[in-house]
Amino acid sequence: MDEKMVDALNSQLNAELYSSYLYLSMGSYFESEDMSGFANWMRVQAQEELMHSMKIYDYIIQRGDRVILNRIESPPTEWESALEAFEHVYSHEQKVTGLINQLVNLAISLGDHATNNFLQWFVAEQVEEEESSSGVLKKVKMANDSLSGILMLDNELAQRVFNPPAPKE
Numbered sequence: 001m002d003e004k005m006v007d008a009l010n011s012q013l014n015a016e017l018y019s020s021y022l023y024l025s026m027g028s029y030f031e032s033e034d035m036s037g038f039a040n041w042m043r044v045q046a047q048e049e050l051m052h053s054m055k056i057y058d059y060i061i062q063r064g065d066r067v068i069l070n071r072i073e074s075p076p077t078e079w080e081s082a083l084e085a086f087e088h089v090y091s092h093e094q095k096v097t098g099l100i101n102q103l104v105n106l107a108i109s110l111g112d113h114a115t116n117n118f119l120q121w122f123v124a125e126q127v128e129e130e131e132s133s134s135g136v137l138k139k140v141k142m143a144n145d146s147l148s149g150i151l152m153l154d155n156e157l158a159q160r161v162f163n164p165p166a167p168k169e
């Protein structure tokens with residue numbers, strides 16, 4: 001691949017690892033608030049982000065290029081409320097969508113059709129990521145600080161499970 005493409009994919013790999021870190025940190029925050037369902041949602045989200053990271057890791061290697069692991073920034077550790085945390089999740093996912101779009105633009109400008117094709121999985125995934133985070137955000141807003149509403153939502157979020165991708169052939 002063009003060096004610019006490899007560098008940009010390595011940066012995205014770092015961004016996905018940061019996302020995993022961010023959601024683990026939010027999970028730890030929710031554990032400390034005894035909101036184990038919210039914490040579970042974050043734990044599953046962190047696993048999803050690790051899966052995204054590994055997709056990029058594998059693709060760079062598949063193309064015969066070199067994965068470079070850079071320092072992962074420390075995520076924040078405290079949020080005021082579930083509302084603030086989920087506003088953060090949603091805005092973070094919108095930011096990631098922007099990064100994916102920039103990667104697609106770069107692949108197209110370089111005429112790298114294979115990478116553009118690879119990135120289309122992420123384009124579709126970001127639609128789901130924004131939908132699921134804005135969905136929880138809406139429910140947190142509806143609960144509007146009522147203890148019973150938040151407890152019901154905590155029970156619902158406890159049901160989320162990570163579905164690992166099928167092994168590669």
Ligand code: FEO
Pocket residue numbers: 016019048049052093096129
């Ligand atoms: Fe890897 Fe949540 O985007």
